[in-house]
Amino acid sequence: MAPKESTSENTKAQMRKGILEFCILLVIARDRVYASEILSELKKADLIVVEGTLYPLLSRLRSAGLLRHSWEESKSGPPRKYYTLTEAGRESLEELKATWKVLASSIATLTK
């Protein structure tokens, strides 16, 4: 029986969760991508996410009007759903970047 993870593990997970949507929007803003690509991009950036988290999240963002998708056939497998940001999505992302800066400076203040 594995020992229960420490509380700080849990808190770390919380920190990651908080910025998840932000990161997903960042990834999509760079280039049109489909879900599996998003997963591997996030992994590259050291952010662990799983499918069961990503799909509902993409749906939420879409029904909020921040994302748009279009199907495209693949040469090696089932068709892919490519996501791009809508105008509202780009605006939202700019706000989130600003929020991130504020948060980062809050942390900096508290660290002193």
Add this chain to the structure above:
Amino acid sequence: MAPKESTSENTKAQMRKGILEFCILLVIARDRVYASEILSELKKADLIVVEGTLYPLLSRLRSAGLLRHSWEESKSGPPRKYYTLTEAGRESLEELKATWKVLASSIATLTK
């Protein structure tokens, strides 16, 4: 009737939530404080937290062994519960600082 808040409002809240525990540990690490002081310190740093969030969180951190408290009488009101970090709490905080750095650099990577 107020218009419904945008999704990015929601996402911003998520971002704040994620770093809440981290920030609370940071505040307590600076100096022994009681709950109401923590609330006003966080407000100063632009982080909105309410009592109903803070108290259960302090309990969690305490039962995880990261915090310790001691009662102290006040000259102007009911007694106060002062919190300090335990050794484990200080260790946890160091880990969280490291995690924060990693996250910040992930964001930086994705922003480019």
Add this chain to the structure above:
DNA sequence: ACATAGTACCTTGCACTACAAGGTACTATG
């Protein structure tokens, strides 16, 4: 022709957690 592996999409049920709202109790003041 059929089984297997690989890719890609999506859903369900659970557990955790922040928040709104409400509650208790102590001290000082008019």
Add this chain to the structure above:
DNA sequence: CATAGTACCTTGTAGTGCAAGGTACTATGT
């Protein structure tokens, strides 16, 4: 002795990430 101020705490609800499981399309090997 009622009111205001301070400080602690609990309950119920809603949102959300995750583990696990499921569907479907294509390519490959036999």
